[in-house]
Amino acid sequence: QSTQLLFELSHPGRRAALLPKLDPEIAAASEPLPAHQTNDAPPPLPELAEGDVVRHFTNLSTLNMSVDTHFYPLGSCTMKYNPKRNERLASLPGLADVHPLQPAETIQGMLAILYELQHMLAEISGLPGVSLQPAAGAHGELAAMMVAQAYFAKKGENRPIVLTADSAHGTNPASAAMAGFQTKTVKSNADGLVDFEDLKSKLNDQVAVFMLTNPNTLGLFDHQIREITDAVHAAGGLVYADGANMNAILGISRPGDFGADMMHYNPHKTFSGPHGGGGPGAGPICVRDFLEPYLPSPTIRYDAEQDMYLLDDDRPDSIGRIRSFFGNTGVLLRAYFYIRSYGGEGLRQVSEDAVLGANYLLSKVKHILHVPHGDRCMHEFVASASKLKKEKGISAMDLAKRILDFGFHAPTVYFPLVVDEAVMVEPTETESKETLDAFAAALFRVTEESGDLIHDAPHSTRVSRPNDVAAARNPIMRWTKDK
Amino acid sequence: QSTQLLFELSHPGRRAALLPKLDPEIAAASEPLPAHQTNDAPPPLPELAEGDVVRHFTNLSTLNMSVDTHFYPLGSCTMKYNPKRNERLASLPGLADVHPLQPAETIQGMLAILYELQHMLAEISGLPGVSLQPAAGAHGELAAMMVAQAYFAKKGENRPIVLTADSAHGTNPASAAMAGFQTKTVKSNADGLVDFEDLKSKLNDQVAVFMLTNPNTLGLFDHQIREITDAVHAAGGLVYADGANMNAILGISRPGDFGADMMHYNPHKTFSGPHGGGGPGAGPICVRDFLEPYLPSPTIRYDAEQDMYLLDDDRPDSIGRIRSFFGNTGVLLRAYFYIRSYGGEGLRQVSEDAVLGANYLLSKVKHILHVPHGDRCMHEFVASASKLKKEKGISAMDLAKRILDFGFHAPTVYFPLVVDEAVMVEPTETESKETLDAFAAALFRVTEESGDLIHDAPHSTRVSRPNDVAAARNPIMRWTKDK
């Protein structure tokens, strides 16, 4: 089918949605608006029939790889199976059609679920204070940095610096900067873990927070995590744990127990909210009790006297509101359904199977690509194509592109930055051994193929490699009639 | 993605759906069944995870062409756009979750809709008696033949013969035969219409029914339809109209007005019920007042005294029940929604646009392929590839296969039987002029292509032409471990 744009399919006068005729008495009551406020014509949206719209988007969809159609081992993104039941439940009218400003007494069912979710997230993290408000992981990081700022401000301490690991997601330094902190980078050591000496050399009374990811983006759990968090605390700082990799440690290790003071979840990763082509996610954060007063408002509390759940925004030390209305409820509900589907033991099994799957795939891949950081990992691992690049001119990007031809989405490449030609693989617990075997076999075949075949890959997709450079140099960011 | 069968993906011990634990007191109340009644093991169904099932079927679906993805000019099948709103409405719990044996007073909303649909179908057909019960067009034909039988039996007339047109769908003679009639064929004349002389020569007091399709399967409206129906009536017979082509004449011509005594609708065609890969359809029938008593039971009537809609099965002359429960309600509801979306004038516009689109495409195709029956048609037309076959060895089948490569579903081929190398095209009213132009252009290109390219077509599909002969000679109709 064609890849015409909506705008190119547009045909003057064609229509899909029709509205009812306006009641004449309503029209009669209407007075004309001031002429300078009104347009001469509505925006030049495309004009399509309903059949056009359906066919266009249905065909567009098939140009995507997705979890529903392909193995999607995109490291750090936890592309696990998204249960269909959660979609049906989240669409119940009594949930999906609730207005965000309804009085609490009209939404007790909703608040009860979200209140229970607060408790679940606290239990899983080992951190009792919970805000469900942040709209995404990065938004949670930002909120937490603001919490830290408010906390130190209240204590009268001036701590302008946030430390981040060099293997961290870019969101960590970016979030700290948005909250007004200066950021400094802590190096990784040869094992891919926090360079404890480097950290210690940077810890002082200027440091507000050390943001770390554990297990980190190499899929490694830091052996010295307790020593690290103790050192930060000893310097008067707080530890922030990036929750991107929670899928590795559900019921196995709790950030609150290993010394994190704050963390966010990515429910769309860990708790299977669908990724939606890039979002929506959500970024609930959990904090230690002494930080709870600073959390964004509102939170949900249960009022025993009234036997009612309430939205609490009478929280004087709170950093305030960080988004409109309550939060990304639809995503949070799916997280709740997911956790209820598994229970405590089930969640541990999730992480065990995620770790098992990653180690199994690692045991195969390490014979194909160099894996710099040993032959054990948590839920993901990072291989390197640097030898292949040197010897055969095949880069991590080439591998990624060629593997698409075998019916697999590519791993994450060139991240984390601490590994040269990084190939970051996260199989998740919802892929079979057969699939992991097939992926390893395909990867092996690719490394044996000729350079030419690989440099021109992918061959089986609708489009070949796009020219990113041209796109950035002369950006075309919307359709216009003449382009 | 792979085309493994479910059974080949099966992995012992894998599970998707789980059931709640049985309450111990329930289990305690249970007594063992007699051993000879119970199995030793459940049926050997495949063992899959939920993610397996979703990925398997999602990928399978993409191997189909469909109205949502492609132009689908399959003649005689009216592959029009299937409105998504009708799916949402039909899924409302108050409709989809109604048990078929609920008392009438609990389903007044449902019965009101179906009662109104009876009226609508009567109005559109010009035939006042309606049964919504038949499950498909062919089932409607069968029911109507039984009605005819009951009618003549009541009248004490012995009329063992049903006449069918040689251009008719195979269901016509098959349905008549199933009802116990002998069938005889009425020929088409050179114009593709009923050979009136042949008909008259076969009309006598043995003939119960003449089954015709008007407009017929060539897309032609019979000019002599009134003369034909008058002649049948004069011979004491009944006229049955196959409603497959109703999309051509909504609000333009009514079977009841042109002399049909009975007809069926194919709501999945005319009223846009989705075709579902082969069904479900529905086959409501409409009949003249004097045949109404013989319709299958139950029908829906409104009882003014009780101000209630009732399922009426106290109808002594009725042929009785022809399927379990009420009918294919889900399909009927979609027909109701469809009719309500258009209203009377809208429905006429549907048929006008269907006729216009077909004539427009005919005006293009007639320069590409021979169209034996003139350059006007109703909602579809039949071209012939016989010249192409003689001259270049390209058959209707070859054309059909090659057009798939251009992103179009093929027209119906080799039907009706009265046209050599028939190519039967029905564009419907829900395709744009642009699409019709593109289809004609592709058809033209195909006829200009080399025979080799065409004989091996399709080239772009997952599989090439299947070996039908082998399939029929040595039928493999289920998966077994060793195949």
Place this chain on the structure above:
Amino acid sequence: MYLFHTDEDRQAMLKSIGAESVDELIHSQVPENARFEGTLQLPPALSEMEMQREVERAAAQNASAASHVCFMGGGAYDHFVPATVDAIASRGEFFTSYTPYQAEVSQGNLQAMFEYETLVTQLTGLDVSNASLYDGGSAAVEAVMMALSVVKGRNKVVTSAAVHPEYRQILETYLRGLQCELVVAPYDASGTSSGIADYIDDKTACVLIQHPNFFGRLEEVQQIADATHAAGALLVQSFDPISVGRLKRPGDMGADIAVAEGQGLGNPLNFGGPYLGIMACRNELVRRLPGRIAGQTVDRRGNRCWVLTLQTREQHIRRERATSNICSNQTLLALRATIYLSLLGPEGLKETAEHCLQKTQYMQKQVASLERFSVPFAGPVFKEFVVKDHDGSVANLIESMRGDGYLAGVPLGQWYPELSDCYLIAVTERRTRDEIDSYCRSLSQLTSEGVIAGA
């Protein structure tokens, strides 16, 4: 509306055609004496927004298994439909395609049909299945018709009063025009067809039974099969596809043709349709099997693929000599059943059957313990049982129970005058102990007029 053409388009198309107007096109085809000149008298067109409102209002007037706790069965059941079934079956490529006439662009449907057929053979223990029929009732009748055409020179059909009464009604309708005799063997004191053998003779072409039967009772299928075969006839068994999670399959007990209502396999109640007619038979009968069949073959490149096969049986080839007149079938419901069974697997099916079995037994005991009620048919049941109300009218009882939030059951008097004080209760895996117990409490509070005391 869903139309594409603007008035400008219409003019441009007419110009290409060489016509002045659409009326001219129509008049060139439709003679004046066949034209409808008025406007169809139908309610005015509704926008989506208006229709949503109006249909929601009508739907809200219905009680349903969503608004009430459903203990109704009688051939249609409130089984649980996993969300995955809806999510996948609603994909446009399944939903808006048609019969796979062009196999190359219909492999999705064809493979799913082939998988469905295989699953049906696994459920029935028989050799071959078609791709679906209209519903359980017409499938049963088609099976009888098929048997009549196979067993030459016999025209008697024996069935049992414990077969679904509506199925028997359809059979009567279908057989009326043909030269056949239909004999209905009565049920015995325990609600089974133990005496049916007496009705089978050398004129009998086939025997149609239901197991578990309409009363939920188990039949002695193997014995009936032996008697049937001894008389040279074929046995058609209508079965419950959930039941074979625990019960023996038709093919394992001697049935020659098995039929079933497949609604319970992932399809909503939908006030009776569309439903799914399941049919399977022994290999020897395949060329008489009605309906579409998907078969395996290879393409020109040698790839395994699927096609519609044995089409010479079908109406579009064979016309009046076809094995049946079926054209459209229930592919979408067969797909839903295929997804459903894939999700359940053997253990899921077994557990579902176990739930039905045990909850039904539990409830039967609870109801029987109430003074006013009894269970007239002793012996094992699956998913359904008959209750006798010694006091008061069943219709009133049902109505009163509805006020308490229940679709209480199916009254039997409409089909069995002798059972007018009885009704049928169905208990699927969805029913909880709490629902069963509450139901029985409501029953125990019924007054003789059926009204719930104190309610």
Place this chain on the structure above:
Amino acid sequence: MYLFHTDEDRQAMLKSIGAESVDELIHSQVPENARFEGTLQLPPALSEMEMQREVERAAAQNASAASHVCFMGGGAYDHFVPATVDAIASRGEFFTSYTPYQAEVSQGNLQAMFEYETLVTQLTGLDVSNASLYDGGSAAVEAVMMALSVVKGRNKVVTSAAVHPEYRQILETYLRGLQCELVVAPYDASGTSSGIADYIDDKTACVLIQHPNFFGRLEEVQQIADATHAAGALLVQSFDPISVGRLKRPGDMGADIAVAEGQGLGNPLNFGGPYLGIMACRNELVRRLPGRIAGQTVDRRGNRCWVLTLQTREQHIRRERATSNICSNQTLLALRATIYLSLLGPEGLKETAEHCLQKTQYMQKQVASLERFSVPFAGPVFKEFVVKDHDGSVANLIESMRGDGYLAGVPLGQWYPELSDCYLIAVTERRTRDEIDSYCRSLSQLTSEGVIAGA
């Protein structure tokens, strides 16, 4: 549960790894002092059937726009969502894919993003759009942050009390850690920001207004834009994407950056999220635009295609110097908006705006005609208006009206103490005349305690 591995699989995998047990794997990574040795104290696992029941029960405890007639607005609206939006956006290929890092297998998402961006430029009259932000509120704040980074050496932000109070709260939160001054100009007697120019000076980096504003009133955007630009600042306008069906677009009135809450474009209310943050700006500002952007390019074969572009702005490249920290965005909601706008087209958008406009005016007149109520802010409104109750408490009124089946409106006292006897009524295209008239009848029957007399 959704797991794949059987115990046999696990053993086989462990063997390949060369580990004895999963515990061994974990212990090799997780030091003893970081292990959680207990079991998470969570409610027990639920089957789908059980969860469906439980969640349905919880959902039934909520009032909603489905159970009540919704006149609530304040930034989230009960607009009609066509079924087509749900049907398409729920396709797994959209739903379960992620950020298009591999463009070759993400052209569906990328093209839809590009289409969305183009639609946003069409709605705003501005040059470029990103692929979405979290919601209307954070989009407004991101726009202010963007303006602060563009307009060098200025640290004052001016806004109006007639901007959504929650948006202003977010702004306060975000600005607190930075060295910025936030000035809020009061609304005037007619509920608009006519006096805002007085607050704009040469320290002002940007001005944030909302039009139509929080009270539904129209602002004089062009005048404010002129004053803003005269002071060398940038104008950020938060607008209602439905309103531009009839009202001038932000870019046509001088706004430099336009932001909006896109929930009303085909997205459900969802108790506040996920929502859709819309943002567009003039070309000159593009390299400061936060969030993902899809751009057009060609592939190696010269085919037009789409990629994520200008990524050097983004956090994963630029880290602490990024224009924003955004990683996941709201692609699925942007897709829904894209489908919604495709269905509406220009005429549909215009008619929808016209419905909102006219029904709101009609209702405003009806309410104002009731003795007890008045409309404090005179002048044109779009989709929303403020009502003053001269007698009785707004909370009681809302509660009482709920008993009559209405979500009656949004009380204003929580944000505006001076308006504690006022509330906001929103009227979307979904509301019918009958609903409006019935609402007013209910209002007219209110007693001073808010209870509906005779109810």
